[in-house]
Amino acid sequence: MDLKKVFISYSWGDKAHQDWVQNLGTRLINDGIDVTLDRWSAKEGHDITFFMETMVKKDLYDRVLIISDEKYSKKADNRDGGVGIETQIITPSIYKDGKQEKFLPLVVERDESDNVYLPIFLQNRLYFDFSKEEYFEETYENLVRNIYDAPQIVKPKLGNKPSYITDDQSIVNSNTSFLVRSLENQLSKNPNRINSLAQEFIDDFKSNLFEFRLNLENGITFLDAGKKSVDKIHEYRNLREDFIQFLQIITKTEYNFDVDIVKSLFEEKDVYNRPQDVNLRSWSTAEYQHYKFIFHELFIYVVAICLKNQNYNALAEFLHSPYFYQNSNIREIKAQKFIEIREHPEILNEYYKQEFNKISGSAELMISNLSDKLNKQLFIQADLLLHYIDELNNNDVLSYKKWFPVTYIYKGEELSNTFFSKLVSKKYFEKLKIVFDVDSIESFKEILIDYKANNEKQSRRNPSFGNGPWHGVPFIYDLFKIEEIGIYK
Template identity: 30%
Template sequence: MAFISYSWSSREHEAWVLKLAEELVENGVHIIIDKWDLGKGHDANAFMEQMASREDIKKVIMICDKTYQEKADARKGGAGTEAQIISPQIYQTQDQNKFLAVLSEKDQDGNAYLPVFYKGRIWIDLSDSTNYGSQFEELVRWAFDKPMHVRPQLGKPPAYITKTDATLQLATSTHQRRAVESLRSGRSNSAIILDEYLDKLADEMGKLRLQGSGKKDFDIEVMTSIDEFIPYRDQYFEAITNAMKFGSPMENLSKIHRFFEKIIKYTYPDYSKGGWSEWDFDNLRFISYELYLGVIAIAIRHEEFAFAANFVSEKFYVGDIQDLSSMSMMDYTVFIHSLPSFEAANRRTEQRRITKVGDVLHERAKHTYFEFRHLGVADLILHIRSRVATEGFHQWYAVTPIYMGRSQSAIETFARCRSLRYFERMKPLLGVSSAQEFRERVAEIDANRQNTIPMGFRGDISIASLTGADRIATEA
């Protein structure tokens, strides 16, 4: 129930107020107003005093024009009487949401006509016909205590916050901030500053090395480590996003590539440092894998397909890593590893995930730098490319499609490839020269049952279905 307080400034103003009251009633707001509720011969001052102070009147709408402001400030007339009642309630009441000023008029300079006692408080402007609809909606929402913007439910703090003995501190924040600021401002040396940040991050990531995989529940230590890295991962994604948006992606490609070349060493044993177990590298293997996928996802989001194509085509020098020295150069499959600690976590928690790695990727994709679907497209493209030609000793295995919905239709980016022009931009990233070649390669991959992607209780799904291969480049 809402009471409308206003001044009888003119017949036109009274009609405007009455029309507003009718509109509010039509929208379910019970309105009390003198035109409807003050009978002939009744005491107007007593009515106004009662309406402004009744406990069952939960809302009071003050229609503010020049006359209302003048009478309220001078304490004259009906508006002045109501002001004497309303003003102490505004100052004293704990319910700051009971009273609201609604503007029906502003002065020649566009300033609101507001009583002195209401200065500095929020008001709604119905004086401008161009914004009347949106402002009226806000008024109705206020009447029902249903604001447009609602505070979200408080989530669970991440492990790097709640873990009392968390010690991960990487000295990269200042370098990252300088890189982002230089990219956004378009400085001529932004590529150099970005390179300095990436060098620093690569060096600092050595602090994530774990030891002692023989310990009970070592998988918990691995999961905690990758959670503690989240702030630094997000800083990295922010820097890469700004390099895509404000920098020259192709100019920065070699710097981003060299960053990954430097961190590969952390994913393999350092034989100079004594005993080790394969589990010791699981945290850094996952983090490197996530960062690599993330770069491609960011490029796909911003449709920097030429950058992504060149990025995934670049090989990495691995001759100084003992386990890989015979390879000399490797492609992106160097970031694919079996992660036994993830499988141990899957068993320990009895979650029975089809792919624990995919599950963790999905849970961690809660940031603003790209959507999970972009990560899924990147994952699927690498899956396809690795089965066509690779100089690594692994194949990339897509683990994200199971989390991308139940639809059997093509994923959005591939659906857009129905357009010949869009496909022409995408085909270097897909590693093909024509739509027909893509369809043939997909058919070849699907023919091998080992290449299908499990989708849980939905069974396997073919690459042809995920990509909509039969409709690629079929439209102008």
Template identity: 30%
Template sequence: MSATTEHPKVFISYSWTSVEHEQFVMDLATSLRNHGVDAILDKWDLKPGQDKYVFMESMVVDTEVLKVLVLCDRKYQEKANNRAGGVGTESQIISQELYGKVKQTKFIPIVCEYDDDGQPCLPVFMKGLIYIDVSSEERYGEGLDQLLRLIYEQPFHQKPKLGGAPAFVSNGGTSYVRELGAAVRAIQDGKPNRHGLETLFVKGVLTELNKLYVTPDGNDYDEGVYQAITGTKGLRDQVAEYVEAVAAFSNDDPIAIGPFIKLMEGIGAHFGPPDTASSYYPGWVDFYAFFAQEALLIQTAALLRHERWKTLRRLVDTTYIVRGSQREMTTARFVAFDSHLESLEQHRNQRLKLNRVSVSADLLKERCSAEKTSFNELMEADVFLALKSLLVGHETSEGWISYWAPRTSVYAAHGNKHPVFLRASDETTRNGIYTAIGVRSGAELKAKLDSSETLLSNLNRVGGRSFGRFSFLEAINVDALTK
């Protein structure tokens, strides 16, 4: 809505060219009034006994008149240029105001006709102004829409609001890695030094994570963990930008995610209690565990987006070196990065009486944006990793089978199928998914799913709670995928 009034006032300046043109002007003015614009027209508002020149001048300079619409046809152009008649006087007033004390944006040329050379019929004093075209039936509708948007100050292309200062400015560089730009440009340009720049970026992310880490303490220790995690939003977005560049510009080259694997292992090196700890304290590793989980989801989403099937295979089949619960370094599959975060899911959930199915799922959703991996893409990646985990069948040292829990699916609607699985009816896409998860056929996949009945039931539960709107088999479009 216009900042000035609920019914913005405009004055229409035109030439009495012909009966047809006068009717056209009346129709346009009527349309404006039907859309809430207080259109002032001499035929309606100039009464007998009034001085028409005084009326014209008052409309042009009146501060309550938001816009002066100058309807330009051949006759208006001619009279304005020759300073002839009422149009000449009116245009002289307008031109003085246009280049004087009134804002130029008050005067809007409305082109009603073109000359024999195909040029809009604009008077000389308006030649340089951006105009609105209503010269034909085909252009009238778009022109009227453009005019109404201009009057109500609601342009089609909205100027974005100013955001805050970049993290490296506002936070003294504590959550921003300066090497990102150079690494991304090297990836895009295929530079031979890209690997070195990517390694510097990975080291930078790990350094900044260590700076942001807060040792849990006290009965409300979850608050420190939560605030530390929220402080990594800038790093999260940088990782999203980095993995998008790798997925988009590296083709389907599994070697390309080598630096990302080092990033995951660097984060995993902090799993388990700190060296200085004498006894276990809940939440010690939750800060690193959450970021690792989020980073893997973002990388998976990027590779799915660009259908990098062989690269995805390496991501989920790699043996990662991470820290174990007894401080020793050990080997692990990708499911090691899907941790149950006690500080958030239990302590924070209960302490603040949040009654949430998954606090970490809420946090993952809040940190998403369309530009830096959307939440729908994150949910799709979550389901893909859960599918792969079913086929891995990794038994832990405690004797139970670990799997990836698609916790973001608490937000999924019943029967929700993700795009990559919706396309499973296409043979090329289906074979790509087989490549990524490591099966040779739909029959092999179906057999493995049939043998994972217990785990399948667990995938519809997060934190021991059932969320009935989600069906894992429907989410992966199982009928088409096992075709």
């Protein structure tokens, strides 16, 4: 792609306005666009009129960005100062510009009646509205797309046929992308809005997640159904990425968000195991099995991102507070643990077993389709932590409901156990104790000693896939010496 060049025309106002313009130019440069701005390019001793005329008329510039506020609008109409000179230079070019695309008004201010400030010579032209902060990200993206001649295309739904993001095109599947892009900007203005903004995103995410159900033909083979499940999971990747970005923002420790808002998504997981239309008579459970994988994977991302942001308080709530799962088959809703989120998508796993000889289809898909926002080792470590928390809280070795870390088989030699091995530090333990739901080193040691003794009493082998010893997961007490917990500062 050819280098794009723009010239920014604006009126010098107060420092805040000048900084806004400079920040816009800086961000455009960071996005690969060469920007000419007087604060950078005009030097002492230059003829300003010649500088303006040369910059605006040069064919080398793909776009001229006209930052229009009250001051610019008035100066342009009155042909006053440098803005007036630019107006005299720009106006003839605008009327000669048959393509109507080189000169782009960027509105940054409105009057008391909410009308935009635009000089007369620009009032018949479409503009980019930067006057409202909450829409900044969306407007900025549209501007960049205009400069690159890459308009945003919303691809219509094509039934079961999956869509993918290519290198040169962004396909927006839902409003979630716009919500998450504006989230950080809005929180910087008013961090107290975090819960209302989080609720808005989660509600939208829940709604859009329904759009990824399968439509399977009668008589479809088991393997073909598995292939369609995998395609649908790839198709939903854009929505998943919005959720991950959302988590990365709200779990920052400077925000005090309500964990229950995110938990509500997982509490409603069973709602996605059946049609929304209660009157629908003909449907198959196979059309909804991929949602089991989706919720399993999403919860690992929740834990991994809490670890990444070192938000151990939020992580502890996700791990230890009760979940009230909605299920139409159960009249009384009881408090349950996070373990219920991990379910087995039989069709998907059997497809990977038959077609690719994979031990776990879920693990293969999670790792091969891993988000670029997270490294593999942290994701596996999160899965492993869920296993250990479940083991320590559910010491019934005969229990059929266990969180087995399926991704552990992809750990390689480079998996770091720093998260656990650093427990020898008392300072580190004090940060992490809430994750293990203990209040002291002594109480944690007691839990580990009892857990180890129970395993030895049962002659229990390391948990693994199947009955063989391969890919065995070490017990938590094998990662460090119990007696060395907290011996260092």
